[in-house]
Amino acid sequence: MSTLVTGIAELVTNDPTRGESPLGLIPDAAVVVADGTVVWVGSATQAPAADIRIDVDGRAVVPGFVDSHAHLVFAGDRAAEFEARMTGARYDGGGIASTVAATRAAPDDLLRRGLADLVAEMRRQGTTTVEVKSGYGLTVEDEARCLRLAGEVTAETTFLGAHVVPPEFAARTDDYVAVVTGPMLDACAPHARWIDVFCEPASASAFDGDASRTVLEAGRRAGLGLRVHANQLSAGPGVRLAVELDAASADHCTHLTGEDIDALAGGSTVATLLPGVEFSTRSPYPEARRLLAAGAAVALATDCNPGSCFTSSMPFCIALAVREMGMTPAEALWAATAGGAAALRRPDIGHLGVGARADLAVLEAPSYRHLAYRPGVPIARALDLPG
Numbered sequence: 001m002s003t004l005v006t007g008i009a010e011l012v013t014n015d016p017t018r019g020e021s022p023l024g025l026i027p028d029a030a031v032v033v034a035d036g037t038v039v040w041v042g043s044a045t046q047a048p049a050a051d052i053r054i055d056v057d058g059r060a061v062v063p064g065f066v067d068s069h070a071h072l073v074f075a076g077d078r079a080a081e082f083e084a085r086m087t088g089a090r091y092d093g094g095g096i097a098s099t100v101a102a103t104r105a106a107p108d109d110l111l112r113r114g115l116a117d118l119v120a121e122m123r124r125q126g127t128t129t130v131e132v133k134s135g136y137g138l139t140v141e142d143e144a145r146c147l148r149l150a151g152e153v154t155a156e157t158t159f160l161g162a163h164v165v166p167p168e169f170a171a172r173t174d175d176y177v178a179v180v181t182g183p184m185l186d187a188c189a190p191h192a193r194w195i196d197v198f199c200e201p202a203s204a205s206a207f208d209g210d211a212s213r214t215v216l217e218a219g220r221r222a223g224l225g226l227r228v229h230a231n232q233l234s235a236g237p238g239v240r241l242a243v244e245l246d247a248a249s250a251d252h253c254t255h256l257t258g259e260d261i262d263a264l265a266g267g268s269t270v271a272t273l274l275p276g277v278e279f280s281t282r283s284p285y286p287e288a289r290r291l292l293a294a295g296a297a298v299a300l301a302t303d304c305n306p307g308s309c310f311t312s313s314m315p316f317c318i319a320l321a322v323r324e325m326g327m328t329p330a331e332a333l334w335a336a337t338a339g340g341a342a343a344l345r346r347p348d349i350g351h352l353g354v355g356a357r358a359d360l361a362v363l364e365a366p367s368y369r370h371l372a373y374r375p376g377v378p379i380a381r382a383l384d385l386p387g
Ligand SMILES: [Zn+2]
Pocket: 069, 071, 229, 303
């Protein structure tokens, strides 16, 4: 069964062969989809017939957002921690350890419901692909359980046993890495596409360059693709390690040296920026303009998680990228769609060329520029297609 989507005031295809912008803009456009795939794209006046017709009545259509970095399997609430951080009050609710404890104690159905609610919330804001990490279980059984649940909502599942060293392994990082790269990896690899590590030598509960390399190489031997939480809190070895090992993505990139930027520009690792984190922790933003000027591929993602950034909104991240990091509205939208797809090494998503997955987002606006122009306004939603 085929569906014609017409009445599109402005279509963003991300096909650079169409027009002058990398966004591949088509005014007064139509799209035909069949069996979940885009089969025709062009001017509405030339559109072929289809079984079903949907008129979006002068709205803009963009590729569904690709949120390539999210932590959605957890229990518990850390709103009080956020409030204390914003007001400068003293507070020790346990931080990430409180999320780990609540997640371990939660029955499957509670985790499943929280996950489904967040994925639905994302879809209502235009996100059609989300990567979901484990990392709040931190035992063999709980990490495998979190990944099994994540696999119920997405194919982009990431084993993040090396998120933090859990309290029971305090000051025994090597022992914990042996578990992560041994029995935990064995239990998790069947449920994961990726492995990730929080590489941050400046943090006692995270992992230094050597430990991160050990984790990533073990993951690669188990058949997993690589991603790295890199250079979030300080300019450490994470970015260069990610590029050296040909990781799909180096995420955060908040503190970069010139060497880091050169490495990203010269490799195939995408720099995934997560400006919601800087917003929610009142921290300096990554230098997106330096990355773009050097020729690095840049993605935007939410990092949706209960501690450092609890937004599920890609449009909000686009608005932050434009307002706070100096990206143009076009660069920010590309990063939130095609950039995210590159960070997941998925040629079938993040664009609306013929052959792409039929992941369309409709805007309550005539142009993609409104995503940054109307911050905080829920103008984007994933388009539900029949069949
Ligand atoms: Zn993260």
